[in-house]
Amino acid sequence: xxxxxxxxxxxxxxxxxxxxxxxxxxLIHPAYRTISxxxxxxxxxxxxxxxxxxxACGTSWHAGLVAKYWIEQLAHVPVQVDIASExxxxxxxxRKNGLMIVISQSGETADxxxxxxxxxxxxxxxxxxxxxxxxxxxxxxxxxxxxxxxPEIGVASTKAxxxxxxxxxCFALAMAKAKGVLDxxxxxxxxxxxxxxxxxxxxxxxxxxxxxxxxRELMHANGFLFLGRGTCFPIALEGALKLKEIxxxxxxxxxxxxxKHGPIALIDxxxxxxxxxxxxxxxxxxxxxVEEVKARxxxxxxxxxxxxxxxxxxxxxxxxxxxxxxxxxxxxxVIPLQMLAYHIAVLKGxxxxxxxxxxxxxxxx
Ligand code: M6R
Numbered sequence: 001x002x003x004x005x006x007x008x009x010x011x012x013x014x015x016x017x018x019x020x021x022x023x024x025x026x027l028i029h030p031a032y033r034t035i036s037x038x039x040x041x042x043x044x045x046x047x048x049x050x051x052x053x054x055x056a057c058g059t060s061w062h063a064g065l066v067a068k069y070w071i072e073q074l075a076h077v078p079v080q081v082d083i084a085s086e087x088x089x090x091x092x093x094x095r096k097n098g099l100m101i102v103i104s105q106s107g108e109t110a111d112x113x114x115x116x117x118x119x120x121x122x123x124x125x126x127x128x129x130x131x132x133x134x135x136x137x138x139x140x141x142x143x144x145x146x147x148x149x150x151p152e153i154g155v156a157s158t159k160a161x162x163x164x165x166x167x168x169x170c171f172a173l174a175m176a177k178a179k180g181v182l183d184x185x186x187x188x189x190x191x192x193x194x195x196x197x198x199x200x201x202x203x204x205x206x207x208x209x210x211x212x213x214x215x216r217e218l219m220h221a222n223g224f225l226f227l228g229r230g231t232c233f234p235i236a237l238e239g240a241l242k243l244k245e246i247x248x249x250x251x252x253x254x255x256x257x258x259x260k261h262g263p264i265a266l267i268d269x270x271x272x273x274x275x276x277x278x279x280x281x282x283x284x285x286x287x288x289x290v291e292e293v294k295a296r297x298x299x300x301x302x303x304x305x306x307x308x309x310x311x312x313x314x315x316x317x318x319x320x321x322x323x324x325x326x327x328x329x330x331x332x333x334v335i336p337l338q339m340l341a342y343h344i345a346v347l348k349g350x351x352x353x354x355x356x357x358x359x360x361x362x363x364x365x
Contacts, residue, residue: 002153006346007154007342007346007352007353008153008154008353009154009156009158009246009338009342009352009353010342010352012149012152012153012154012158012159013158013159013205013335013338013339013342014205015149015150015159016158016159016162016201016205016335017197017198017199017201017202017205018198019147019148019149019150019159019162019163020162020163020166020197020198020201020331021197021198022148022149022150022163023146023147023148023149023163023166023167024166024170024194024195024197024198025148026146026148027145027166027167027170028170028191028194028195033188033191033192033195034184034187034188034191035170035173035174035177035187035191037145037170037171037174043143044099044125044127044142044143045178046174046175046178046179047178047179047180048097049077049097049098049099049125049175050077050095050097050098051077051078051095051097051098051099052071052077052078052079052080052098052099052100052101053079053080053081053082053087053092053094053098053099053100053101053119053124054067054068054079054080054081054082054100054101054102054103055081055082055083055084055087055100055101055102055103055112055115055116055119056083056084056102056103056104056109056112057083057084057085057104057109057111057112057362058157058241059105059157059160059161059238059241060103060104060105060109060112060129060157060160060161060164061081061083061084061103062161062234062235062237062238062241063103063129063161063164063165063168063234064081064101064103064168065081065233065234065237066165066168066231066234066235066330067079067081067101067103067165067168067169067171067172068080068081069230069231070168070169070172070231070327071171071172071175073172074172074173074175074176074181074182075172075175075176075178075179075181075182076176076179076181077175077179080092082115083111084109084111084112084114084115085111085115085365087115087118087119088111088114088115088118094119094122094123094124096123098123098124098125099124099125099126099127100116100119100120100124100125100126100127101126101127101128101129101168101171102115102116102126102127102128102129102130102137102141103128103129103164103168104128104129104130104131104135104137105130105131105132105147105149105152105157105160105164106131106132106135106360106361107128107130107131107132107135107136107137107138108132108135108136108137108361108363109137109361109362109363110362110363110364110365111362111365112137113136113137113140114365116128116137116140116141117140120140120142125142125143126140126141126142126143127141127142127143127144127145127171128140128141128143128144128145129144129145129147129164129167129168129171130144130145130146130147131146131147131148131149131152131160131163131164133146145167145170145171146167147160147163147164147166147167148163149162149163152360153353153360154352154353155245155246155353155354155355155358155359155360156242156245156246156338156341156352156355158338161238161334162201162331162334162335165330165331165334166194166197166331169190169194169327169328169331170194173187173190173191189325190325190327193324193325193327193328194328196324196328197328197331197332200322200324200328200332201331201332201335203322204321204322204332204335204336205335205339207319207320207336207339208339210319211319211336211339211340211343212339212343214301214317214319214340215340215343215344215347216343216347217317218272218299218301218344219247219344219347219348221249221270221271221272222249222250222270222271223249223250223251223252223266223270223271224240224243224249224250224251224252224271224272224273224274225240225251225252225253225254225263225266225267225271225272225273225274226239226240226243226251226252226253226254226273226274226275226276226337227253227254227255227256227259227273227274227275227276227286227289227290228253228255228256228275228276228277228286228333229255229256229257229277229282229285229286230280230282231326231329231330232276232277232278232329232330232333233253233254233255233256234253234330235276235330235333235334235337236253236254236255236256236274236276237253238253238334238337239251239253239274239276239334239337239340239341240252240253241253242337242338242341242342243337243340243341243344245341245355245358246341246342246345246350246352246355247341247344247345247348247350248348248350248355248356249344256275256277256285256286256289256290257285257289259289259292259293260289260292264292264293264296267293267296267297267298268296268297268298269297269298269299271298271299272298272299272300272301273290273293273298273299273300273301274300274301274302274303274337274340275289275290275300275301275302275303275304275315276303276333276337277290277302277303277304278304278305278321278324278326278329278333279304279305279308279323280326280329281326283304287312287313287314290302290314290315291314294314299316299317300314300315300316300317301315301316301317301318301319301340302314302315302317302318302319303318303319303321303333303336303337304318304319304320304321305320305321305323305324306320306321306322306323307320307323308320319336321333321336
């Protein structure tokens with residue numbers, strides 16, 4: 001039942017504090033507040049893994065792209081991320097001590113399942129990140145990290161994505177510990193950031209009415225650009241996918257630094273640009289990218305850290321996000337993008353939960 005919400009997607013957006021909290025419960029030791037990922041029986045030996053390949057489709061692929069930044073930065077293990085339907089046919093060499101991480105909400109996506117079987121045959125160990133227990137990927141993986149989003153009914157993935165990110169953040173920390181490159185104090189710091197997430201997500205959800213008002217202003221655009229850097233680059237891709245999927249407006253996500261290599265030619269007052277820009281080490285670079293957009297008459301919505309001097313934000317609209325650590329920022333910053341897409345779709349009158357041409361679980365190749 002979706003009551004009191006109008007759509008399942010809206011309900012699922014609002015379930016994120018709980019879904020993230022439930023997922024963390026399984027990955028963080030309640031008393032010691034340390035990472036304790038309990039994989040199923042196969043018990044992967046993370047210390048021996050030298051190379052990681054992540055494979056998924058759609059939103060789950062975006063979760064994989066964020067995980068690459070985390071795992072490489074924290075654990076210093078090289079990660080490649082592939083779209084499942086590409087990986088399967090690419091004859092990518094499989095390393096002896098390689099791990100494949102397969103991310104899938106449903107655990108039944110045909111291409112993802114096929115890529116996983118192909119990798120197993122080639123000798124890779126497989127870790128699933130799956131929301132539906134006992135699904136094919138859950139059963140066939142050597143080990144699984146479960147996400148506890150609960151059933152996701154809306155075709156547009158929301159709470160499944162933020163719980164995938166939560167599980168992958170914990171995995172990156174576990175990997176770093178296993179490699180001996182994360183000390184106890186650093187671990188505490190990251191775990192604290194994660195444990196604060198449910199409360200911080202609540203504080204992001206309060207911007208719903210502002211996002212609805214902004215949606216009203218921008219809903220008639222024929223196209224959108226989403227920009228981000230670092231872990232917020234995949235979040236820009238995800239924002240664009242959400243909008244395309246449910247509002248049928250063309251949207252593209254770009255790494256902010258790529259603007260001047262082509263897409264800046266598109267900028268005019270009819271193409272809103274949504275910038276995902278937490279205040280972090282990359283913030284000044286993003287601001288100069290946004291200034292390039294403003295100088296060409298673009299309309300900018302900036303999702304950024306609250307409490308900054310207004311003069312520092314060259315935007316027409318701003319959504320101020322509660323301050324958070326750089327590590328967890330992508331998990332919080334995707335939420336305004338989900339709400340923006342949702343409101344634009346509702347205002348346009350599309351079928352939000354069952355967008356045209358799409359199925360919840362893509363079981364054909
Ligand atoms: O169940 P999966 O995570 O394997 O599904 C993958 C994609 O089909 C899925 O994320 C799709 O892109 C969503 N509709 C996005 O909102």
